Amino acid sequence: MDHIRSMRVFVRVAELGSLTAASLDLGLTRGAASAIVAELERYLGVQLLERTTRKIRLTEEGSRYIERARGILDDIAELEDEVGQSERRPHGLLRVQIPPGLTRIVVAPAMPGFIAQYPDMEVQILSRSDLPDFVGLRLDAALVVGPLPELDVVSRSLGHLPALTVAAPAYLERRGMPRVPADVADHSCIRTISTATGNPVIWRFRENGKDTRILVPGPLAFESPEAAVAAARRGGGILQIGSYLVYDDIRAGSLVPILDDYRPEGPTLQIVHPRHRRKPKRLKVFEDFLVDLNQRVRTRWNIRDTKSPGPGRPVTPSE
Numbered sequence: 001m002d003h004i005r006s007m008r009v010f011v012r013v014a015e016l017g018s019l020t021a022a023s024l025d026l027g028l029t030r031g032a033a034s035a036i037v038a039e040l041e042r043y044l045g046v047q048l049l050e051r052t053t054r055k056i057r058l059t060e061e062g063s064r065y066i067e068r069a070r071g072i073l074d075d076i077a078e079l080e081d082e083v084g085q086s087e088r089r090p091h092g093l094l095r096v097q098i099p100p101g102l103t104r105i106v107v108a109p110a111m112p113g114f115i116a117q118y119p120d121m122e123v124q125i126l127s128r129s130d131l132p133d134f135v136g137l138r139l140d141a142a143l144v145v146g147p148l149p150e151l152d153v154v155s156r157s158l159g160h161l162p163a164l165t166v167a168a169p170a171y172l173e174r175r176g177m178p179r180v181p182a183d184v185a186d187h188s189c190i191r192t193i194s195t196a197t198g199n200p201v202i203w204r205f206r207e208n209g210k211d212t213r214i215l216v217p218g219p220l221a222f223e224s225p226e227a228a229v230a231a232a233r234r235g236g237g238i239l240q241i242g243s244y245l246v247y248d249d250i251r252a253g254s255l256v257p258i259l260d261d262y263r264p265e266g267p268t269l270q271i272v273h274p275r276h277r278r279k280p281k282r283l284k285v286f287e288d289f290l291v292d293l294n295q296r297v298r299t300r301w302n303i304r305d306t307k308s309p310g311p312g313r314p315v316t317p318s319e
Helices: 003-016 019-026 030-044 060-083 100-117 169-175 181-186 225-233 247-252 281-301
Strands: 049-051 056-058 092-098 121-127 141-145 153-160 163-167 189-192 203-207 210-214 220-222 238-242 256-258 268-274
Touching: 003 019, 003 030, 003 049, 003 056, 003 060, 003 092, 019 030, 056 060, 092 100, 092 281, 100 121, 100 225, 100 281, 141 281, 153 281, 163 169, 163 203, 163 247, 169 256, 181 203, 181 210, 189 225, 220 225, 225 238, 268 281
Parallel strands: 092 121, 092 141, 189 220, 189 238
Antiparallel strands: 049 056, 141 268, 153 268, 163 238, 163 256, 203 210
């Protein structure tokens, strides 16, 4: 049995969840791919895949095996790049978890440019805000907003996301304009819930060169940042949120920046991957892409008033 070939076939079947799709991708017949996986299972003495008429999924043993198998295949690819093919372009599948708002507004519009630069790569982006399940979701990496949860990971900082405190004009007419951060205690505040802790996110302001943390009051709290924006848009209260999520509302006048002299630095943004895995070349170039993208997005979305020019369109990697 060709162990490396068997690993490659098994990993691709698991990644695509289909023998047919994997066989087409690998240039094999479906029968040949099925036979290779079956031979590997016989050799190991365990079932790696559960096969039904509708889909294929990993068994517990398969989940453990794929982690090490992908690491071995990545090591082989890295060795080939270092020894004989140093100019080889990054290739292969990359699965990354990114929060939905960042995916839709920031990352997705830039991805065609990334793929044009690295045509041998396949990128699958899972739009989720919960803690990354690297094994169950077969993730290579995850983008984490805010404090890093207790995970056995290696992280790379991408900087901070610009944050704004905003409210609808109708709400401010009804309740008045807060002048200093302490004034929010007398207002209805729309809170967001951290998926890492399950608790409302503490608001931050910058006063006299120091960070001020305020656990704000309010009858509404949402796990979805975009739901919180929708509530603020309808006059539900004051909201502190990533500026990329409210830029269009500010341009349209449905939301207004407030307390801008006390603007916080914004939450941290980090990309993380499991500590026990080597970082393949495809992940390295994707991280570099995200670092560059976030730097340009920070400039374009760093709104200072309702007349700020901003982007008004998707950011592309070539800009």
